[in-house]
Amino acid sequence: MKQLTTVESMYSCVRCGACREACPTLSITGREADGPRGRVLMARNLIEGVIPVNDEIKEQLDRCLLCSACVDACPVDVAVPDIVMMAKEKISEVRPQEGVTGIVGKWVFRKLLPFPKRLQKLGHLLWIYQKSGLQMVVRKLRVLKLLSESLQQMERAMPEILPPSRRNPHPLFTPSDRKDLKGSSHSAPRAALFQGCIMDMMFRSTNENTIRFLAQSGFDVVTPGQQVCCGALHTHNGEKDTALELAKRNIEVFEQANVDYIVSNAGGCGAMLREYEELFRDDPEWLPRARQFCQKVKDVSEVAVQKGTIPQAAGQGERITYQPSCHLQYVMGVKDAPKKILRSVADAQYVELPEAGYCCGSAGIYNLLQEQMANDILDKKMGNVAKTRANVIVTANPGCLLQMKMGIERAGMQGSVEAVHIVDYIVEAMERNKQSQTAEDQEELQKQSV
Known part of the structure; x- marks a missing residue:
């Protein structure tokens, strides 16, 4: 079936209402303007010039999480986030963001995120802030x-930043730990880690654990050193030209890596990487290269379940629930793989989260720009977490992880519930299983020697 353009998709909405139950903002306010049908109609009228740009229309479109839950529910795949983005581009042409917010935003998108070395310097400053006592004084x-x-x-949910000495470049090559492949004629599949920008600065240990997890799942892991930000935040905030330049750089770098898979451990980044083909739809020179790139992009849980071997892991009797990343489940289409990995953990009970399909309210920087709505969505989410009686919330995206940590604080669940990235959780459980196996082996040897 031919994929519709954004404009064609805008005219294909028949207002059937299948999207209503899937929309997080509509579930909070109950207002049609806060739902997908209302937003498509507003966007269409704005783009056609039927209605002028005004504060009310801008606010309603800005309240869209761009989570794509409505697209997943739509019988004709109306691309609501793309339509909303097209309307927001129209608004920015008429009313470009000005003042301090506009200046700071442009600096972040154009002068900070595209440059890994500058992000690492920011990481140094955050580390000093945490370790020097300044954080305590500020609080x-x-x-x-x-x-x-x-x-x-x-700020309270910010993870502990690793010291500069722990944030050196990742090893370019990490061999597979699969014992059955060593010395055989079969080579391990090659997986390249997409390390991200904020991810590698703020969640560096998760990237390190991802390399470890992939190696133990049977992959040779390559980590190209010249990769850059995926461009997701740029795309969602109207910085399309910068996003295109970042995409071109990443395509070139990963072409040179010569790998079977390009692996992301952040749902938002993985979804953006998958959308490079759409980004270059009108560029005949780059489209074939973007298409080939996209075909290799996999989430870490997806590639481990489909192409690798899930390592044995052991829990400690905890109850686990899973809050999926919207872009992971709706854009990348990865819904079952993370659950399969979590259910494989021995001595741990997996509990399904009610209404897990709803966004947590993070949505890039939505929780900063739409604070009240994001908090309303988060509070509803934490009410569902409480129903599970889980003491571990597993996520698959850094933004979701920070949001759930904030939710734990808002709900007063500190000390009884923790939020962790799926890779960090599973690697810790893998190490626990190894230690248990080693102890059992030593005990068996002692019995045999008696």
């Missing part, structure tokens, strides 16, 4: 009260 003096509630919560 005691309540300086953070000058910031929004979401920024205060995010």
Whole structure:
């Protein structure tokens, strides 16, 4: 079936209502304008010039999470996020963002995120902030009260930044740990880690664990050193030209890596990488290269389940629930693989999260730009977490992880519930299983020697 363009998709909506139950914002307000049908109609009228750009229309379109849950529910695949983005581009042409917010936003998107070395320097500053005692002083003096509630919560949920000595470049090559492949004529499949920008600075240990997990799942792991930001935040915030340049750079770098798979451990990044083909739809020179690139992109859980071997892992009697990344489940189409991995953990009970299909309210930087709506969505999510009685919330995206940590604090669940990335959880469980096996082997040897 021929894929519709965004404009064609805009006219294919028949207002059947299949999307209503899937929309997080509509579930909060109940207003048609906060649902997919309302947004498509507003966007269409705005693009056609039927209605002028105004504050109300801008606010309604900005309240869209771009989560794609509505696309998953739509019988004719109306591309609501793309339609909303097209309308927002129209708004930005008429009313470009100005003032301090506009200046800071442009600096972040154009001068910070595209440059890994600058991000690492920011990581150095955050590490100093955490370790020098400055963080404690700032909190005691309540300086953070000058910031929004979401920024205060995010500062408290920020993970411990690794020291500069621990954030050197990843090994270019890490061999597979699969014993059955060693010395045989069969070579391990080659997987390249897409390390991300914020991910590698703020969640460096998760990237290290991802390399370890892939190697133990049977992959030779390559980590290209010249890769850059995926461009997702740029695309969602109207910086399309920068996104195109980042995409071209990543395509070139991973072409040279000569790998079977390009693996992401962040749902938002993986979804953006999968959309490079759409990004170059009108560029005959880059489209074939983008298409080939996209065909190799896999989520870490997806590639382990489909192409590797899930290592044995052991829990500690905990109850686990899983909050999926919207872009992972709806854009990448990865829904069952993370659950299969979690269910494979011995001595741990997996519990399904009610209404797991709803967004957690992170959505890139949505929780900073739409604070009240994001908090309403998060509070509803934490109510469902409480129903599971889980003490571990597993996520597959850094933004979701921070959001769930914020949710734990908002719900007063500190000490009884923790949020972890799926790779960090499974690697810790793998190490626990290894230690258990080693102890059992030593005990057996002692019995035999008696």
